[in-house]
Amino acid sequence: MSAYDERSWTGRVRRRAVAALPPEKLLPDEQPAYVASWIYVFGVLSLASLAVLIGSGTILALKGPGWWHFTGAGHFFNSIHLWAVELFFFCMVVHLWGKYWMAAWRGGRARVWMTGAVVFLVAIPCALTGYVSQQNFDAQWISTQAKDAMNSAGIGAFFNLLNFGQMYSYHVFLLPLAVVALVVAHVLLVRRHGVVPPFRVSEDDS
Amino acid sequence: MIRRGRLARLRRSDDGYREWHGAYRSYDLVKEACVALGVILALCVVLSILFSSPDAKPSTIKQWARADPVDFVTTATTELDGSSGTGGYGPPYNHASDGQHMWFIHLQKWFGVSHPVNSAQDFVLAPLRAISGEPALQSAVTSYESAAAKQQAAWTTAYEKGLAKASVGTGETISVPGSGYGPLPTMMGALLSFAQAGGLDGALLTSRQFYQTDYTKPLLFMADGSVLSDRAQAEHLLGTQWGMMNETGSYPGQVWLWLYTFWYQIKPFSTSANADILVMAVMGALSLALLLIPFIPVVRDMPRWIPVHRLIWREHYRLTERR
Amino acid sequence: MAAVFDLNHHASYVHWHFFQMSVSNLLVIVAMIVVFAVAILAPFPGGKRKS
Numbered sequence: 001m002s003a004y005d006e007r008s009w010t011g012r013v014r015r016r017a018v019a020a021l022p023p024e025k026l027l028p029d030e031q032p033a034y035v036a037s038w039i040y041v042f043g044v045l046s047l048a049s050l051a052v053l054i055g056s057g058t059i060l061a062l063k064g065p066g067w068w069h070f071t072g073a074g075h076f077f078n079s080i081h082l083w084a085v086e087l088f089f090f091c092m093v094v095h096l097w098g099k100y101w102m103a104a105w106r107g108g109r110a111r112v113w114m115t116g117a118v119v120f121l122v123a124i125p126c127a128l129t130g131y132v133s134q135q136n137f138d139a140q141w142i143s144t145q146a147k148d149a150m151n152s153a154g155i156g157a158f159f160n161l162l163n164f165g166q167m168y169s170y171h172v173f174l175l176p177l178a179v180v181a182l183v184v185a186h187v188l189l190v191r192r193h194g195v196v197p198p199f200r201v202s203e204d205d206s
Numbered sequence: 207m208i209r210r211g212r213l214a215r216l217r218r219s220d221d222g223y224r225e226w227h228g229a230y231r232s233y234d235l236v237k238e239a240c241v242a243l244g245v246i247l248a249l250c251v252v253l254s255i256l257f258s259s260p261d262a263k264p265s266t267i268k269q270w271a272r273a274d275p276v277d278f279v280t281t282a283t284t285e286l287d288g289s290s291g292t293g294g295y296g297p298p299y300n301h302a303s304d305g306q307h308m309w310f311i312h313l314q315k316w317f318g319v320s321h322p323v324n325s326a327q328d329f330v331l332a333p334l335r336a337i338s339g340e341p342a343l344q345s346a347v348t349s350y351e352s353a354a355a356k357q358q359a360a361w362t363t364a365y366e367k368g369l370a371k372a373s374v375g376t377g378e379t380i381s382v383p384g385s386g387y388g389p390l391p392t393m394m395g396a397l398l399s400f401a402q403a404g405g406l407d408g409a410l411l412t413s414r415q416f417y418q419t420d421y422t423k424p425l426l427f428m429a430d431g432s433v434l435s436d437r438a439q440a441e442h443l444l445g446t447q448w449g450m451m452n453e454t455g456s457y458p459g460q461v462w463l464w465l466y467t468f469w470y471q472i473k474p475f476s477t478s479a480n481a482d483i484l485v486m487a488v489m490g491a492l493s494l495a496l497l498l499i500p501f502i503p504v505v506r507d508m509p510r511w512i513p514v515h516r517l518i519w520r521e522h523y524r525l526t527e528r529r
Numbered sequence: 530m531a532a533v534f535d536l537n538h539h540a541s542y543v544h545w546h547f548f549q550m551s552v553s554n555l556l557v558i559v560a561m562i563v564v565f566a567v568a569i570l571a572p573f574p575g576g577k578r579k580s
Contacts, residue, residue: 036573036575037568037569037573038567038568038569038571038573039565039568039569041568042568086557090557090560090561090564093561094561094564094565094568097565098565098568098569
């Protein structure tokens with residue numbers, strides 16, 4: 001430890017971070033022996049789907065919102081983006097089912113469950129803003145219908161589904177930022193607390 | 207005393223799951239992530255090549271006015287007298303009603319009119335005023351605007367009754383039988399021509415400044431008619447058709463919205479004027495419950511009682527029991 | 530780029546009382562349940578163990 005660490009904010013942040021997540025916990029090369037089921041791959045498959053979503057979304061954003069209507073390449077990347085959404089929700093829900101039946105919140109892991117649930121709940125409006133940014137009939141119908149739900153709860157006063165510019169901004173930047181931030185928190189909490197151990201064979205509270 | 211003891215036992219039991227002190231196995235996290243990325247990317251590429259993605263072209267006011275001029279003029283007339291969906295909506299568009307509420311909670315009203323839309327001015331009168339070189343039209347608009355409210359209502363009510371028996375003539379014009387409509391036939395004839403030429407699509411969009419990204423007005427206007435809902439019904443997208451989950455064509459849609467759309471199909475939601483706020487409240491509560499599952503008795507205990515986990519960890523239990 | 534299978538035709542729907550769902554959506558839900566079942570039942574290759 002250097003002479004400056006005692007007073008340094010940076011030193012304190014670094015010590016706390018390294019204490020919570022030492023390198024061997026952040027990037028382990030071993031895992032508990034009970035992690036031996038295909039159900040465990042659905043977390044990383046959800047992450048991979050999110051990566052493909054962001055990658056294809058970045059390409060669509062590079063060329064602007066009208067590109068995919070007029071070129072084959074644009075339509076292809078839009079298709080990648082759509083199927084990545086379907087796979088993202090597919091894998092996320094299978095992952096959620098698995099984690100529920102494992103009661104993966106045990107042993108102080110409630111925040112892992114909660115951050116995961118919030119990811120799911122934030123991904124839904126993120127998808128909605130995407131659907132209403134498509135600039136086609138789908139966008140026209142979904143926005144004019146969903147506006148009633150938003151308006152009924154007062155949300156429509158500051159979140160206007162019929163405003164393409166606003167919805168595109170939420171979809172391309174604000175909500176993906178929120179999803180990624182929550183996913184990072186979720187994954188770091190998993191790394192910190194480890195994968196939940198199996199139920200003991202005899203439970204002393206049953 | 208007994209409850210405290212049980213809670214303490216539960217806490218101790220839960221503490222026992224914090225750390226794993228048993229056997230480990232080798233694991234390549236980075237390789238697993240790369241393989242997962244490769245698998246998902248390959249799946250997305252294959253699905254895109256096989257099925258592509260839907261892109262049903264948007265409707266325009268021009269198309270609407272040409273394909274169904276009677277519906278267009280009927281909708282425009284209801285905008286003029288405020289009896290349209292937008293005209294009577296309430297916040298955030300206008301003060302015509304208080305909007306939806308749940309018990310004493312009037313969120314729609316409390317958040318106020320943040321996107322003001324005057325259906326008569328914005329959809330009919332202002333676009334007509336913008337048409338130059340038509341003195342007869344401007345005279346008709348002046349005559350309507352200067353008439354008493356009771357006279358205006360008499361004209362629009364009579365015209366709406368006549369429109370129910372209207373027919374489409376040559377050049378996509380309409381012919382409304384009967385009389386007593388005042389300046390409305392002149393006004394609506396001009397609005398219809400303007401719309402059929404594409405002028406109304408632009409006029410409703412560029413009403414505040416040159417650069418536009420806000421489609422509130424043209425979308426509200428189209429949604430008040432049947433141009434969007436007719437297409438939606440054909441594509442099985444109406445609320446009563448569980449449409450929230452569906453996509454145009456045969457594409458899979460938003461399967462994750464199944465529970466959200468379910469409530470709209472059953473009473474009391476299906477017959478309530480406040481269905482939207484009620485469903486939002488139910489789904490809000492259920493979302494909170496999803497978040498708080500670790501703390502909800504019975505729900506958090508079901509994984510213990512229904513041992514799906516015995517299948518997931520069967521190898522672990524086999525080895526433990528052997529020992 | 531045209532798709533191999535054109536899904537732009539009208540979907541088929543299954544009806545049961547007030548419940549209705551497109552065949553495409555039903556296939557997705559069935560696939561999720563099948564994948565979940567296979568994931569928890571299929572044997573998983575063992576790795577190198579350390580105690």
